[in-house]
Amino acid sequence: xxxxxxxxxxxxxxxxxxxxxxxxxxxxxxxxxxxxxxxxxxxxxxxxxxxxxxxxxxxxxxxxxxxxxxxxxxxxxxxxxxxxxxxxxxxxxxxxxxxxxxxxxxxxxxxxxxxxxxxxxxxxxxxxxxxxxxxxxxxxxxxxxxxxxxxxxxxxxxxxxxxxxxxxxxxxxxxxxxxxxxxxxxxxxxxxxxxxxxxxxxxxxxxxxxxxxxxxxxxxxxxxxxxxxxxxxxxxxxxxxxxxxxxxxxxxxxxxxxxxxxxxxxx
Ligand SMILES: Nc1ncnc2c1ncn2[C@@H]1O[C@H](COP(=O)(O)OP(=O)(O)OP(=O)(O)O)[C@@H](O)[C@H]1O
Ligand SMILES: [Mg+2]
Numbered sequence: 411x412x413x414x415x416x417x418x419x420x421x422x423x424x425x426x427x428x429x430x431x432x433x434x435x436x437x438x439x440x441x442x443x444x445x446x447x448x449x450x451x452x453x454x455x456x457x458x459x460x461x462x463x464x465x466x467x468x469x470x471x472x473x474x475x476x477x478x479x480x481x482x483x484x485x486x487x488x489x490x491x492x493x494x495x496x497x498x499x500x501x502x503x504x505x506x507x508x509x510x511x512x513x514x515x516x517x518x519x520x521x522x523x524x525x526x527x528x529x530x531x532x533x534x535x536x537x538x539x540x541x542x543x544x545x546x547x548x549x550x551x552x553x554x555x556x557x558x559x560x561x562x563x564x565x566x567x568x569x570x571x572x573x574x575x576x577x578x579x580x581x582x583x584x585x586x587x588x589x590x591x592x593x594x595x596x597x598x599x600x601x602x603x604x605x606x607x608x609x610x611x612x613x614x615x616x617x618x619x620x621x622x623x624x625x626x627x628x629x630x631x632x633x634x635x636x637x638x639x640x641x642x643x644x645x646x647x648x649x650x651x652x653x654x655x656x657x658x659x660x661x662x663x664x665x666x667x668x669x670x671x672x673x674x675x676x677x
Contacts, residue, residue, distance in 0.1 A: 414477070416442035416575070416607045417463065419632075421472030424455075424462050431470075431630070432458040438632045440624050442477065445601050447618060447638070448611045450628035451651060456611045457497055459628065460579055464494060476575060490520075493568040497579035497611070506551035509544065509563050510535055516567035538570035539563070541596040558589035565593050569600055576600075579611045590617050597621070615641075616665050639664050 422436035433455045440446055448456045461467045463474050465485030473480055479487045493516070501512065513535045518525040539545040542562040547555070552563065561581055568576050576597070582590050598621040601608050612618060615625065615638060625641040627634035627650060634646050642664035647655035651668040658665050 414442045415475070416440045416444050416446070417474070417476050417609070419459075419472065419474040422462070422469050422474050423471035424458050424467055425470040433462070433630060435631050436472070436474075438626060438635050440626075440635075442607050443601075443605065444623045445598070445608045445618075445621055446610070446624045446626065447615055447622045448609065448626045448628060449613070449615050449641075450633075453630075454628040454650075455630045456628055457579055459626075460494075460577055460609070460611060464488060464492060464577070491573045492575045492577055493571045493573045495564050495568050495576075495578040495581055497583070501552065503553040506553060508548070509539070509550050509552055509555070510548040512552050512563055513538060513548075513567045513570050516571040520572045534570045535566075538566040541569060541599070542566050542592050558585040561585050562589055562592060565596060569596065574605065575607045575609065577609045580613065581610065582612060582614070582617065587617075594618050594621060619663060619665060642666050 418439035419436045422433060423431065424433040425431050436459070448459065450456055458467060462469060463476050463481055465481045465488055468482060475481065476488050477491060481488060514527055514531060517531050517534060518527060536545055536548070539548050542565055544559065544562050544566060547559065552560065555563065561584065565578070565581050568578065581593055585593065594617050597608055597610070600606065601621070610618065615622070619638050622638050625636060625638050626632055627641050627646065629650050633650055634641050642657050644655070644657050647657065647666050647668070654669055656667045658667060
């Protein structure tokens, strides 16, 4: 058995219909199993990369593959192995679907029709909601939840579903530190106990620092790839986040403080 590649890109470029080049000269490869973080400032092409991997956007040049499947030619294979949590989910908030139904939907959509739920499905739903501490609210209409609670439910939906790669685009956005801890801990445990790869887009590497194996640092191309500590390099961080970026060391780990992380107001 050779090494199994989780994700690889070769000479990848992506252009939007208006002519904007969102990604150019993207080259990288990441082995499986991995917990990968994609980081970079607003507009650096993180969501574009994820959408391209999923076959939702087409490369203008080059290719990207997931577990060996080409994002264009083998889009259907990719859909089967990926569980995707988009940056902004378009769940209809006017329809009072309950929490348990939202999570169950994630499982049922991976099944061929007719899509009946079994007791195995319902148990998976409860187990996933427990992991993010939302099982008490499972009868609640989803629209009545707070933003952070909704994010936790959407992560539970991904956890309850099937597929060997979880792709989450900013699952920590708009959550307080309690919800962040629950989400990060649930994903870390899930990765440790199951044979799954996790790819997570995040603004702030610090909350997931100790769980992550590989980091892609983006600025419309891949500026750096490596372990969290490799990426926490002052020159690289200044290049991407500007001159106010700082690196701090704590318990043998290096963390980056940028304007985004909000810490540097006190220095
Ligand atoms: N639908 C679109 N049409 C045209 N340009 C787009 C579109 N979506 C994104 N872009 C542009 O592509 C670039 C990369 O956007 P992308 O959404 O991938 O960034 P991001 O790193 O995910 O940012 P954020 O942190 O804000 O989510 C930006 O310059 C953006 O303006
Ligand atoms: Mg984005």
